[in-house]
Amino acid sequence: MAEISMFLIISTAWAVIALVLLIVAWRLARVGSIAAHRNIMILLTVGAWVFILNYLFVQRYGGEFGTFPREYVPWVALHGSLGLVPLIGATCLVAGRLMAGRNAFSRHFNRHHKAYGRTFILVWLFTHLGGIFNAFFLR
Ligand code: HEM
Numbered sequence: 233m234a235e236i237s238m239f240l241i242i243s244t245a246w247a248v249i250a251l252v253l254l255i256v257a258w259r260l261a262r263v264g265s266i267a268a269h270r271n272i273m274i275l276l277t278v279g280a281w282v283f284i285l286n287y288l289f290v291q292r293y294g295g296e297f298g299t300f301p302r303e304y305v306p307w308v309a310l311h312g313s314l315g316l317v318p319l320i321g322a323t324c325l326v327a328g329r330l331m332a333g334r335n336a337f338s339r340h341f342n343r344h345h346k347a348y349g350r351t352f353i354l355v356w357l358f359t360h361l362g363g364i365f366n367a368f369f370l371r
Contacts, residue, residue: 239290244367246283247360250276254360258353270329277322284319300370308370311362318356325349 257272300308325348328341341348 240367243283244364247363250279251357251360254353254356274326277326280319304370311359314355315359318352318359321348321352
């Protein structure tokens with residue numbers, strides 16, 4: 233049980249920090265501070281992978297997890313599935329920039345970086361808000 237509470241505390245703190253950093257990184261891109269935007273987005277993308285892998289690990293080995301009320305199952309499934317969109321999307325945007333000019337994959341994501349970026353950031357913000365909601369109301 234102790235590790236579950238610790239997981240909850242860390243994941244809620246991470247959700248709040250990531251929420252703020254997403255907005256900061258978005259604003260930085262808008263005003264042309266691309267290096268800072270890039271660094272924060274890489275940090276958030278790596279952080280999201282660490283969070284998800286740790287989540288799966290806690291699910292598997294953490295004991296009594298998934299004991300939220302049954303009627304919330306569709307919401308939790310929606311939340312988790314939607315969360316994969318910015319996770320995979322941001323990974324493609326970061327990979328695209330890092331491989332710039334080298335292949336059709338990076339050309340595609342770099343050409344549409346702004347449109348994809350805005351979409352993923354919005355879904356990402358929603359996912360974190362959902363995560364914070366879950367932390368307060370479902371446990
Ligand atoms: C190596 C990582 C990244 C680099 C080097 C980078 C670079 C840039 C650059 C140069 C721009 C200026 C406009 C443009 O290119 O069209 C930009 C804008 C933008 N980026 Fe990134 N980016 C990175 C990662 C990401 C990621 C992972 C996301 C979101 C998931 C993102 C979201 C955005 C958004 C929303 C804008 C447009 C801001 C606006 O005008 O609304 N970026 N980025």
